[in-house]
Amino acid sequence: MTPIEPYIYLLISLLGVAYPIILNAITNIHNKYSSKIILDTFKKEKSFIWFRRLMIISIIVIIIWTLKTPNILLTPYQPINFILNNSASILLALSVIATIFCFIILVDKTITYSSPFDLVKSISNENEPKLANFFSTKLDDKTSFTIAAEVLLSSIKNDGGIMDEEVSSYLYKRYDAFRKGEKGKSPLVYPNYYYEYHYKILNHLTTNNADAPITKHRIGSGMWLLGEAIQKNEISEDTYIWLWRNVVLSIKNNKVSYIVDFIEYSHQYYRINFSGNYNRNDEGKRFL
Structure with missing residues (x-):
């Protein structure tokens, strides 16, 4: 089996760092604007939603890995057997990497929402074909x-x-x-x-x-x-x-x-x- 412990430690570290930042960002946005709609819009951002989803997926994969269920789907092909035998490790690695990527985008979003100048600028430029806008929620x-x-x-x-x-x-x-x-x-x-x-x-x-x-x-x-x-x-x-x-x-x-x-x-x-x-x-x- 491929080593899975580094991904578990990385996920734990991410949990320890990410959630205080997110909670602090929510508090700052509420205190700065006293606006329910701005806070609700932040919570509807794709990066905010997917970060939580990926965290849950990663935890589920770890639980599956701890069960250490033997692989009963053997094939004549060694590469496929390798993937099946290490599916939990591979899934966890992918989910942790995706979670880190999503967290980086979320941090950028918290900075944007914490700055009135950046927030208005992002609204003004939301229709421009930028990579950052791809990960943003389209506003009506x-x-x-x-x-x-x-x-x-x-x-x-x-x-x-x-x-x-x-x-x-x-x-x-x-x-x-x-x-x-x-x-x-x-x-x-x-x-x-x-x-x-x-x-x-x-x-x-x-x-x-x-x-x-x-x-x-x-x-x-x-x-x-x-x-x-x-x-x-x-x-x-x-x-x-x-x-x-x-x-x-x-x-x-x-x-x-x-x-x-x-x-x-x-x-x-x-x-x-x-x-x-x-x-x-x-x-x-x-x-x-």
């Missing part, structure tokens, strides 16, 4: 949008808005991409979570002294929901309702600058989109 639109918004909320609340430029630009592109994808559909209605997180971010900005000038301007002015003035999107009833909820929130928290930004941008948006268009001229009055 809602999950990736929510993760970015949760990172921004955490940054505003805990870090003074240090992620302002990176996340604000990414989220604005998401709103813009949705508008372009829905071009021709009138009026434009965003998914509900687009409106909800717009409101949540504004609420955090108006109740925390975060230094996030880019997000403040784009959120306060309504630019994320309205889009660029030259795009000429017809505004839906849902968008009107949420815009006015945002204005009421700014008034409630005595944020004059947000109200001024909204008035200035909505006036600009009205002049470009509705002036001269008599069929929709009354629609412009709803801004002011």
Whole structure:
């Protein structure tokens, strides 16, 4: 029989090192973002799932090996007999190697999730044909949008808005991409979570002294929901309702600058989109 003890020792060492790292990573992610969806997404990563599976497989193979069941499937071919006689050792070696490989990827994932910059960057680049993305869980639109918004909320609340430029630009592109994808559909209605997180971010900005000038301007002015003035999107009833909820929130928290930004941008948006268009001229009055 081929020696199996080195693989057992290696697996024990891996267990002793890996699980404290994983538990610590889960705790750090929870403490950093206070976001259930980010933590759940981390737990759904392929490397996280397969690491646990491979650990279980390796333990099962060790149990099978300890039984030392004699091989009753003998063939006339010596190479095949060798493989059958040493199948437990071979399976354990393969499973341990695969577990180590998976653990290396998982460590890289924990580093990514522990850094807001790296996390948003990974979301932005998830559609690129990179090897690392092959081992990542494909995120749907809602999950990736929510993760970015949760990172921004955490940054505003805990870090003074240090992620302002990176996340604000990414989220604005998401709103813009949705508008372009829905071009021709009138009026434009965003998914509900687009409106909800717009409101949540504004609420955090108006109740925390975060230094996030880019997000403040784009959120306060309504630019994320309205889009660029030259795009000429017809505004839906849902968008009107949420815009006015945002204005009421700014008034409630005595944020004059947000109200001024909204008035200035909505006036600009009205002049470009509705002036001269008599069929929709009354629609412009709803801004002011």
